[in-house]
Amino acid sequence: MTPARPDALHPAALMYAAEVKDGQLNRREFLTRVTSLGLTASAAYGLLGLNAPARAAGHAQQGGTLRMQIAVRALKDPRAFDWPQIAYYTSGWLEYLVEYNNDGTFAPLLLESWSANDNATEYALNLRKGVTWNDGTPFTAADVARNITGWCDKSVKGNSMAGRFATLIDPDTDKAIDGAITVADDHTVLLKLPVPDITLIAGMADYPAQIVPMDFDPENMLANPKGTGPYVPDTYEVGVRGSLNRNEGHAWWGYAAGKGAHIDRFEFIDYGTDPADWAAAAANDAVDVIYETVGDFVDTLDVLGWQKSEVASGSTIVIRPNQLAEVDGMRPYADVRVRLAIAMAVDPAVCLELGYANRGIPARNQHVGPMHPEWADVPAIQIDPEAALALLTAAGMASFEMEIISVDDDWRRNTTDAVAALLLDAGFKVKRTIVPASTYRENWTTYPFSSTDWNHRPLGTQVLALAYRSGEAWNEAGFANPEFDALLAKANAIADADARRVVMARLQSIMRDEGVILQPYWRSLYRHVKPGVVGGEMNIAYLPRLYDFGFAA
Template identity: 70%
Template sequence: MTHETTRIHPAALMYAEEEKAGKLSRREFLARTTALGVTAATAYGLIGAAQPAQAGGHAQQGGTIRMQMEVRALKDPRTFDWPQIAYFAHGWLEYLIEYNNDGSFAPMLLSSWDVNDDATVYTLNVRPGVTWNDGTPFTAADVARNIEGWCDRNVEGNSMAGRFAVLIDDATGTAIEGGIEIVDDLTVRLNLPASDISLIAGMSDYPAAVTPANFDPENMLGNPVGTGPYLPEGLEVGVRATLVRNEGHDWWGYAEGKGAFLDRIEYIDYGTDPSAWVAAAAADEVDMFYETTGEFIEIIEGIGWERTEIASGASIVIRPNQLAEVDGMTPYADKRVRQAIAMAIDNNVVLELGYNDRGEVARNQHVGPMHPAWADVPRIEYNPARALELLTEAGMADFEMDIVSIDDDWRKNTTDAVAAQLRDAGFNVKRTIIPGSTFWNDWTKYPFSSTDWNHRPLDTQILGLAYRSGEAWNESGFANAEFDALLAQANAIADADARREVMAELQQIMTDEGVTIQPYWRSLYRHAKPGFVGWDMHIAYLPQMYKVGLAA
């Protein structure tokens, strides 16, 4: 369904009836229909609802915002592994599509798209009139080149390859012949060898920033060619990064009423201790937090700052790495050890101690009720006595498990809660806490550690990124041919009710194999001092600072 025709994808009409009957949440309905190419306005119309007003509608032009945020080094966007990198780079490197808090996918550098009935052909319509900030027209060739780059498994750390696996030739690790077709200057067609419902969602994720021809990731600051409204003024890792309005660029978004209200955006790094952020707020050194967690939510409101919050599929995993070697052995390759770890942990306790009960308990499957095809599969039983028996059967009762985490608030507290319960069950556990400045360098390689994961709108997305064999972000070392085949099967089923049968099998494998401890789903919070608009906490941490402005 394109954004410029009257055709409504047949599935969208079915989803509208399901939403009206209470079988779908509003967010699920919008995600499903807009992923097919239905505009958000049309989707709301199908269910007789009014589309909410755009954030930032009452903003004034100009001004500066100072945002507390970890400032990380730039690198090839395909290898971005934390949204904070994208918050800086998105000032000039934009996205084809964006995902919004209401669940809808909206066009950015694309003007529209069309997905055929079995999700094997995607037609991408490039927004006319867009230029790179060096004056070069933005065309279908740019879109095709970026998608081809996303499909390159030979680029180390390229997580976009996991999102576009259906278009990749396993023999070469690159895009299949004929898969990416330039139809004309403003049209790209993706010809898939099998159905895949997840590509639009994948294009909206933060590593999908669109780069120019001859892009050099080693010289992103020296040659910041992009389509966005800002330019980088400076970057000092761990200290500060600044974006300033590109006065010489006729940004396409101005004519579309997209915003880019601020003249200047400053990201200031105060480390991982939230008490330092609160001190900066009290001293009027910052205007907004990237995120607020734990007890600091009440503390920051005590000085008069405002709150936004949203329930999400964001989470944390405390996972053993099945491939990791420790003293010449692979302690977590044994399924009994992994099952024992899961059986020793009460996720209710982890949520309470680790995240102040600000979320919902999860089942270690990394698929939840917020996902369209979630299946009601029980977690492995909580049984600490049996857990120690399993560990003993595996010959690992005396083995010291060293669990690593970052030195922040909620991630450290969550990992502490897991370690304490393992000790209570009789496990030999050591805790190692590493500064954030070094923790992230090898986050996928620790034998046993915790990592936070963002919300993704589709149930198959996170399973593909984190648990499919050989993916760049597969930190658990999990490799299971049956799981991979079922995941491909699930990605080919557009109807969530039909997909749920396959999802139940996938979730059961996650449980039986003891792949990870994924204890809860997080509610997300952000605070800012009064006087700003358009700064709502994003459900998936996606960078949309063009919506932020000073209140008119």
Template identity: 60%
Template sequence: MSMSDTIHPSARAYADEVSAGTLSRREFLTRATSLGVTAAAAYGLLGLAQPANAAAHAQSGGTLRIESSVKALKDPRTYDWPQMSNYTRGYLEYLVEYQIDGSFKPMLLAGWEVNADATEYTLNVRPGVTWNNGEAFTAEDVAFNIARWCETGVEGNSMASRMGSLVDADTGQAREGAITVVDETTVRLTLGQPDITLIAGFSDYPAAIVHQSFNGDPLDTPIGTGPYVPGEFEVGVKAVLVKNEDHAWWGEGAYLDRIEYLDFGTEQAGIVAAVDSDEVDMVYESIGDFIFVMDGIGWAKSEAVTANTVVIRPNQAAEVNGIRPYADARVRRALAMAVDNAVLLELGFSDNGRVAENHHVSPIHPEYAELPAPVFDPAGAKALMDEAGMGDFEHELISIDDTWRKNTSDAAAAMLRDAGINVRRTVLPGSTFWNDWAKYPYSTTDWAQRPLGVQVLALAYRSGEPWNESAFANEEFDTLLSEALSIADADQRREVMAKLQKIMQDEGVIIQPYWRSIYRHHKENVVGAEMHPTFEIHVTKLGFAA
């Protein structure tokens, strides 16, 4: 399977499913391009022309001001916020880029080939790319980064979760023979078990490519392959990218001279005030009732129907006053039974989305399996909590102090109290909350979309993973997940996903109330600013209309 105009037979079969109405266009593009078909060829299979790139009509020059949180930077493989990557994306690029239409675009890779059972990947490195220090970008650099991603001993390295098929469990490093530099433009990956998510993992925001001299700080000697370099940077205030006129960038675009990320806090009222006073040209995200306020200002609005979500999760390993209250599945199931997800969508997110089913696999994921909706039974929830001996226990539900996550948590706490379950609410500022987001006994966290449902389950719920904030550890689940990761055909994978999703529900791992539709407003003359389903801002596509 190669990234070319040669059409893989499976892609033709997927196109037939689109024609029959059993597969969405977005799912088709994700499947076909991950198999190695170019986006242009994939659209051709549907009898369509690939949409024109609106950013190609941008003029050169100018400064674009973006409202966004400015967070402290760290080693990209430990990034836990898209905003970090949106800044460093100006100079630290990616092997693969996930597009708004669901397709995967080769970036620092020119393409790839995958064998039939997804146990061997051949990566073709884009020729002619240079680092901004003048050195050539080669297969050695690709191999170096993939090996870094495999290091499970690095605290917070979530990329190790995505590279599990390359990791030696005994050493916590890349398995001997897993990564082979064939020549200057070719890397061969030999997997320990089949994994159909590898290309999607290369596109995730912690997968930024760093130079072999990288010391862990993206602002210290910022060597990258991209067209910008860091300028002024102050956490919580401002972060600037400046066009690097001394670097011959390999790509097309990079129209702007300067990009400024400006932090106005998490309160939407302050952000709207900045828009109204012409302090910014686009916002990171428009939320809740402020969507309508922003509509009234007259800016352009972009919407993405997504698999972004919020989860209310008990931490099964957490101790509270000498006990582990959430180690008992009855307690977890009772919490979920006491809450009506439709009400949480209405009160928490102004009905801007669709109701979810407490298993973190979305209807827009190719392998989603439709299951019965979770049961809402407040009386049954109270009885189950009492049966577990936790009827008098006071749960502390912790959330960030922003709008929708706070409102969702408030609504959940109210419903739990209505069911007779004791709940205390604690609201923390973001600067405090995110320091320990994975450790709280009972808290609310938002999760960004991944192209595949099986990716989400591997990142968030497989035993021992860095982002497994629920501390869920289930041998049957892990075994089924390994099986699902090895099945390339989404229709076949769906049979295993149904079992995984049901385990999530039966074990009460999370309350996952809704899938978010997300919005972004920007000035009419800004191009390349459309809302991305995973909140990515592709800085080289940004500009002002010619």
């Protein structure tokens, strides 16, 4: 396969551009489609007669210490990262192949470019030349091939990257298909898939996809912080704080490429889960950046005069019954009637109002929405509390007390409170339990009935594969449906979103008809930064982009 030029046109790009101009395709969907196939953002915008947006951090001065309010969580193998806050710290020295932007575009980082054949069964990944590990050794295609092979290893506990690269995994070995990942030369990796898959580039941009060295040891990553990035760890105390310093001895590739890394030192400070404490830290000039501003505290930070960024997203909350969980010797949520009764009793609009101050749009319990290019307009289940109780009674579960668990924070606790209240109003028996963040993080996939926040993903098929395909590490609902898995594989093999939407309609219908989850709303995301901070805009998928931050020149 011939490596792509930076401005190479995929055969479908011109057709997609024409569809945008005719009003058949929205701009965001177009940008995601064509850049995932190898077109640069500037070339994609050019096809629409537009200029790509400039990077705000280009107006930053060099130097300074930036303090961020953020949860400081225990470190582990990036493949097992299940909270993006972990990735913020390690991204100082462990970088990504690809970045994902708020406008929907994918852009190269450690890759210089990539290309896909017409049916997305072959990919050529072209590495950026001149990149070195911070010990001076060259970064080569062998490093990339080794990481992708590691992503495909399903034997690694908690490895969610295997869900993103399932097409490359041999079901008989639970490891990469022999011959699917090859090194063509020092700067080219070739991927050959048994079936088409349009999601691979998007998977490389997700926060667990950090590139690690050959001798990487997650137990020793702070003592031996080998990576390609511009920073090295200084201090790290879980639940308290961490810090990164510029690696003065490393000739980071990004300086010459104009990627930024303006800040000399990052300090990450954990103020707990109460947003009131975050706002107090801002008011007392103890931080420069709020990781994420939530609920009514958006207004609080506005009043302080801090700069706000906002992005509508596919981020959400899922309150799910776990179909595999046992309670008192039975599996109460294995019965579809129980799950449907829960869904029929809970009004998403009420959850949005009480849980997130109406800062978003209602959803339909399908975990695919209008922000996804292949979304199908599948109606939601009808909300009918009286019918919900009747269905629960028919299942013989009217006397069963449902314990609903959430973390002790602001919007997730409030939303789960709203769900519990609506179920109680419908006549269900409900016990509400709130646990500390540290306890919740250890058990989030196994609680019988609990709430979890889920980040935005560019494609709806990505979300469904990570969260609902049988046996995946993040399948907290315990959902397993052979028809669903087969349809998902079929959808991932269809490059055109309009054709994929036909399959997606059935997938969304299964999610609804099986009562897999409560997923009541889509969130707008907010971040506030102190006046004078640039490049700190909220990323639509919470991706760690420390190189963007700076102080105004």
